[in-house]
Amino acid sequence: xxxxxxxxxxxxxxxxASVHVEDRGFQFADAVYEVIAVRGGALIDEELHLKRLxxxxxxxxxxxxxxDAALKSVIREVLRRNGVADGALYxxxxxxxxxxxxxxxxGIEPTLVVTAQRRRGPSTKQVEEGVGVVTLPDIRWRRPxxxxxxxxxxxxxxxxxxxxxAFEAWLVDRDGNVTxxxxxxxxxxxxxxxxxxxxxxTSILNGVTRLGLIGLLAREGLTLVERxxxxxxxxxxxxxxxxxxxNFILPVVTIDGAPIGNGYPGSVVRRLxxxxxxxxxAQGAA
Amino acid sequence: xxxxxxxxxxxxxxxxASVHVEDRGFQFADAVYEVIAVRGGALIDEELHLKRLxxxxxxxxxxxxxxDAALKSVIREVLRRNGVADGALYxxxxxxxxxxxxxxxxGIEPTLVVTAQRRRGPSTKQVEEGVGVVTLPDIRWRRPxxxxxxxxxxxxxxxxxxxxxAFEAWLVDRDGNVTxxxxxxxxxxxxxxxxxxxxxxTSILNGVTRLGLIGLLAREGLTLVERxxxxxxxxxxxxxxxxxxxNFILPVVTIDGAPIGNGYPGSVVRRLxxxxxxxxxAQGAA
Numbered sequence: 001x002x003x004x005x006x007x008x009x010x011x012x013x014x015x016x017a018s019v020h021v022e023d024r025g026f027q028f029a030d031a032v033y034e035v036i037a038v039r040g041g042a043l044i045d046e047e048l049h050l051k052r053l054x055x056x057x058x059x060x061x062x063x064x065x066x067x068d069a070a071l072k073s074v075i076r077e078v079l080r081r082n083g084v085a086d087g088a089l090y091x092x093x094x095x096x097x098x099x100x101x102x103x104x105x106x107g108i109e110p111t112l113v114v115t116a117q118r119r120r121g122p123s124t125k126q127v128e129e130g131v132g133v134v135t136l137p138d139i140r141w142r143r144p145x146x147x148x149x150x151x152x153x154x155x156x157x158x159x160x161x162x163x164x165x166a167f168e169a170w171l172v173d174r175d176g177n178v179t180x181x182x183x184x185x186x187x188x189x190x191x192x193x194x195x196x197x198x199x200x201x202t203s204i205l206n207g208v209t210r211l212g213l214i215g216l217l218a219r220e221g222l223t224l225v226e227r228x229x230x231x232x233x234x235x236x237x238x239x240x241x242x243x244x245x246x247n248f249i250l251p252v253v254t255i256d257g258a259p260i261g262n263g264y265p266g267s268v269v270r271r272l273x274x275x276x277x278x279x280x281x282a283q284g285a286a
Numbered sequence: 287x288x289x290x291x292x293x294x295x296x297x298x299x300x301x302x303a304s305v306h307v308e309d310r311g312f313q314f315a316d317a318v319y320e321v322i323a324v325r326g327g328a329l330i331d332e333e334l335h336l337k338r339l340x341x342x343x344x345x346x347x348x349x350x351x352x353x354d355a356a357l358k359s360v361i362r363e364v365l366r367r368n369g370v371a372d373g374a375l376y377x378x379x380x381x382x383x384x385x386x387x388x389x390x391x392x393g394i395e396p397t398l399v400v401t402a403q404r405r406r407g408p409s410t411k412q413v414e415e416g417v418g419v420v421t422l423p424d425i426r427w428r429r430p431x432x433x434x435x436x437x438x439x440x441x442x443x444x445x446x447x448x449x450x451x452a453f454e455a456w457l458v459d460r461d462g463n464v465t466x467x468x469x470x471x472x473x474x475x476x477x478x479x480x481x482x483x484x485x486x487x488t489s490i491l492n493g494v495t496r497l498g499l500i501g502l503l504a505r506e507g508l509t510l511v512e513r514x515x516x517x518x519x520x521x522x523x524x525x526x527x528x529x530x531x532x533n534f535i536l537p538v539v540t541i542d543g544a545p546i547g548n549g550y551p552g553s554v555v556r557r558l559x560x561x562x563x564x565x566x567x568a569q570g571a572a
Contacts (some may be wrong), residue, residue, distance in 0.1 A: 005307055018304035019312055021291055021399045026305055027378065028437040029315035061443070090386060099403070100376060102437070102444035102469055117385070142425035150438040151314040151388070153427050156346070158388035170374050183388055189290065194322045 001259040004075050004081040008065075011081060012220045014115070023111055025094030028102075029150035031111075032056035032111045033092040035223035035273075037245050040284025041085040043075065043244070044144070048208045053093070061104065062095045065112040073098070075245040078114045087118040088246055094270040109150070110139065122247045124252055128251030129243065130265045131167035133186075135231050135240070136160060138171035138179045154182040168242060170220040170234070173203065177228035184244035186252075188237035189268045209276070216275045222268065248280065249273045290363075290367040291477040292360050297367060300401070307399055311380030314388075315436035317397075318342035322361075323404070326570025327371040328363065330361045330531070332348050332495045338378070342433045348389065351398040360400055370402040376530055377401075378435065408533045413559065416539030416551045417453035419472075419528070421517050424457035424465045433490045440468040454478060454528060456520070456541070459489065461516040463514035466490040470530035472538075474515055475554045476522035485512040495529040495562070502561045508554065517541070525552035534566065535559045 001147055005017035034053050037044040050068055057064055066074075073268060075089055091114045098105035122131075125177035140153045161169035161182070168181045178186045185207040187197045200206035217224045236242055240252035240260045247274055251265035291303035310319035318338050336354055343350055353359075361375055375401045384391035408417075408442040426439045447455035447468070454467045464472045465484060471493040473483045481503055486492035503510045520526055526546045527537035533557055536552030 007307060016308075017307045019307055020301075021305055021378075021401065023312065025313045025382075026309065026317075027319075027435055030438055030441060031312075033313075060438075075560055094312075100401075102441045103448050104441075108378045115386075116306065116329075139428035140338070141427045141436075142423075145485050148438050149315055149418075150436045152316055152346075152434050152436040153429070155316060155388040156315050156389075159390050162389050179509060213317075214398055226343050 001128065004078065006078050006112070008111055011077070017113070017115075017244060018284060019094070019111055020097040022100055023094055023097040025092065025111060025149060026164045027100055029250060030060070030062075031092055032060065032062065032093035033090065033146050033149055034147065035198070035245050036089040037248075037280070038089055038093075039280050041079075042278050042284040043089060043162070044283055045208045046072070047214055048211055049245075052147060052206065053091075059143070059146045062093060063110050063239045065093060070111075071172070074112075074114055078116050082116040083120055084116040084280055086096055087116060090117070095251065097146050106256050111209050119246060122250055126167070126250055128253030128265070131242075132254035132257070133164065133168045133170045133181065133252050134164045134166045134176070134256055135172050136169045138173050143202055144179070144205055145200070146284075149155070157182040166254075167250070168252075170231075172231055173228075173236040175228070176232070178234060179276045181244075182243050184242040184247065185210040186234075187241050187243065188234050189239035189266065191238055193238070194223045194225045195268065196225045196227060196229050207243055207244055207245070209248060212279055213243055213272060213276060216272070216279060220231065220271060220275055235260070237261075239269050241269040241272070249276050258262065288363065291366050292398070294397055297363070303399070303401075305380070305397055305399065306383040308386055309380055309383040311397060311435060311552050313386055314348070315347075315434060316346070316386050317378055317435045318346065318348065318432065318433050319435055320433065321531050322375040322377075323534075323566070324365060324370055324373050325374055325566050328396070329367075331494045333529075333563070334460075334497055338433060338492065340493065343379065344433045345429070346381070348379060349396050351379060352358060355548045357398075360398075364400045364402050368402040370404055373404040375402050382449040382477065390477050397452075404508065405457070405532060408536055410482060410533040412453070412536055416537030416550070417528075418451065418456045418540035418543070419456045420447050420450045420452045420540050420542055421458050421464070424459050425434070426457070427432055428486055430465070430491055433491055442564075443468040452540075452555035453536070454538075456517075458517055459514075459554055461514070462516045462518070464517060464520060467530075470528040470533065471496040472520075473527050473529065474520050475525035475552065477524050479554070480509045480511045482513060483510045484514050493529055493531070495531055495534060498565055499529055499535065499562060501559060502558070502565060506557060506561055521546070525555050526557040527558070527561065535562050
């Protein structure tokens with residue numbers, strides 16, 4: 001838990017860090033966010049996160065609360081005050097607080113909240129033995145490419161997954177194709193050895209780890225194919241895995257209880273995890 | 287603007303009324319709400335609002351923060367402290383504040399916020415001359431029957447309507463049928479004089495004004511048909527109107543700029559508005 005949180009210009013003790021009851025983030029989900037992994041004091045792929053943040057803000061026409069340079073200073077100060085060198089940085093920007101009314105209020109100042117956590121990454125067991133996913137209908141709104149806090153369907157899916165003994169839920173569109181997980185992107189490796197993930201259109205969030213991994217595939221001599229894949233194809237894939245900013249890459253070894261391949265993490269996902277850890281370590285050393 | 291807001295057991299000056307930055311209402315849209323019209327000191331159809339509140343809470347498995355009797359006391363105290371006899375009561379219940387993580391946190395206490403506004407109802411002009419709507423794709427999640435604060439698509443639709451010079455947006459499903467407005471239910475009157483509104487399945491919010499009006503139709507000698515209707519049917523309807531807790535009943539006289547009927551409020555909607563005002567006045571007098 002963050003000991004100090006940044007809220008609209010002030011560094012506050014965590015328990016006193018608050019936003020107004022008429023903040024549009026609280027009343028309307030009128031807000032966007034980013035979660036950035038921190039390793040060895042470095043913010044992993046910070047520029048990609050800020051780029052995506054600006055895209056989300058632009059799509060919702062929410063003003064940036066400050067320049068990127070100023071935001072980077074705040075982020076670093078929050079990490080410093082919380083003594084977080086390995087964990088996660090959370091930032092949220094809402095349209096601001098105003099008398100409750102649906103349309104964008106004129107002359108409103110955005111709300112910025114920044115917190116930091118010493119977050120456990122995935123367990124060694126999860127990395128080495130893999131995790132299970134269940135499949136659920138994708139009931140989200142049609143713009144999950146915007147990283148908004150309208151996460152109610154996501155958390156309901158995650159809860160359902162956990163109650164089914166799974167780590168994550170993979171969401172399935174009306175055509176029977178997997179879109180993504182509730183807080184991660186979904187990948188498979190085909191019998192031909194191709195690495196497949198859905199193309200980043202408006203149906204998924206374009207994960208920063210997804211982008212980072214795509215950048216590593218060619219170097220690893222692997223072929224990327226961006227296309228939808230069905231639940232049936234995923235269940236008979238050679239390997240499956242998920243990516244997210246806090247978990248990096250995790251093998252998926254069961255889908256709806258059915259084992260993928262021999263039920264153990266395959267060689268491709270193990271190689272990619274190692275390559276991605278190199279990508280992370282290189283930034284920490286910088 | 288509410289001068290005094292109730293937040294988790296305390297009556298606070300409005301400007302100091304806040305929730306924690308890790309409230310799940312702020313970070314996840316993990317919250318539900320109700321808006322209740324207040325007229326002549328009476329809470330209009332309060333029991334229907336509380337019944338719907340419990341349904342929303344139950345669907346999301348959020349605990350009620352207190353008994354209905356206690357909640358009614360808080361609601362009345364907020365009205366009293368704000369001197370609101372004509373306006374609107376807003377209440378929001380989130381799952382509570384906890385370290386950010388998607389699944390339901392164990393042992394969490396729900397957050398309750400109650401505010402009151404002296405709200406202008408619709409203008410005389412809007413009531414007498416009607417309003418315009420535009421049609422937009424319904425991009426919301428698939429459970430708008432739950433009155434959650436995941437309202438981002440709703441407010442984007444409302445904003446788009448206002449920028450197009452319209453009062454409201456009617457949302458259209460993949461089959462070309464109107465679901466409802468961004469914050470109101472949608473109705474038409476057919477050439478045969480039937481009053482048509484979409485059936486209350488998971489595709490719409492079952493409005494309290496919708497329910498109240500349904501109760502009045504038979505008394506007015508009008509036939510109700512609950513079924514989907516298309517944009518094309520709406521544009522050639524004899525009359526069209528919308529209902530909401532804060533606007534009661536408003537004639538819709540244009541859809542996407544095209545006039546409905548002769549472009550003036552019809553006889554059915556004028557009769558229904560009058561009947562509904564009687565329904566409201568009866569409660570204020572009680």
